[in-house]
Amino acid sequence: MPMSTLTITAKGQVTLRKDFLKHLGVHRGEKVTVDKLPDGRIVLKAARPKGNISDVFDFLKREDGPSLSIEEMNKVVARGWAGKR
Numbered sequence: 001m002p003m004s005t006l007t008i009t010a011k012g013q014v015t016l017r018k019d020f021l022k023h024l025g026v027h028r029g030e031k032v033t034v035d036k037l038p039d040g041r042i043v044l045k046a047a048r049p050k051g052n053i054s055d056v057f058d059f060l061k062r063e064d065g066p067s068l069s070i071e072e073m074n075k076v077v078a079r080g081w082a083g084k085r
Helices: 018-024 053-060 070-081
Strands: 032-036 042-046
Touching (some): 018 042
């Protein structure tokens, strides 16, 4: 794979080309991590969420009662899509 050269802006920023973002599997608004290596190199990786899928289940619990029913969840989703909270 040939080496690529990027340009540093006046603000000290670097813009990654679309092919790099595609290679990392990241999209607009997502995060990447950067590790500094002792020899002056850096390693750029896509930041992936950590945790288990089961972590989201507690999100549906209420302190004052049972979890939301499917019907209640659908109402919340419908209000969210309509821009209401």
